[in-house]
Amino acid sequence: MDGAEYEEIAGQLRGLLIRLDDRLSSTDGSLIAELIDVGEVGLAVEQMADQLSEYDQPLAADERADLLTLVERLQLTDRAVRALATCPDR
Structure with a gap:
């Protein structure tokens, strides 16, 4: 992944982190932000x-779609897909 692509993905992740702030603990949010900052965007997702x-946190359809798009784009394993499938709809 080149620098521009990384910055685009990191920006999307930071946006999701802000949107999901009310459903992630401050500790989890900080860890995810750190992973993004050190270039571990796949681990962050x-x-x-x-x-x-x-924590059975609900996801809006657009939030779920944005996360799944990142999963596909980063070619992550099905682990994230399975985890997101268990989150209820918002």
Whole structure:
């Protein structure tokens, strides 16, 4: 991934982090932000999906779609897809 693509993905993730702030603990939010800052965007997506799933946090259709688009774009394993599938609809 080149620098421009990384910045685009990191920006999308930061936007999602802001949108999902009310459903992630401050500790989880800080960890995810750190992962983004050090270039671990794939781990950041997986961590976000795991935490939302673990606490049964609801997702709006556009939030779920944005996360799944990142999963596909980053070619992540099905782990994040399975985690997001367990989150109820908002």
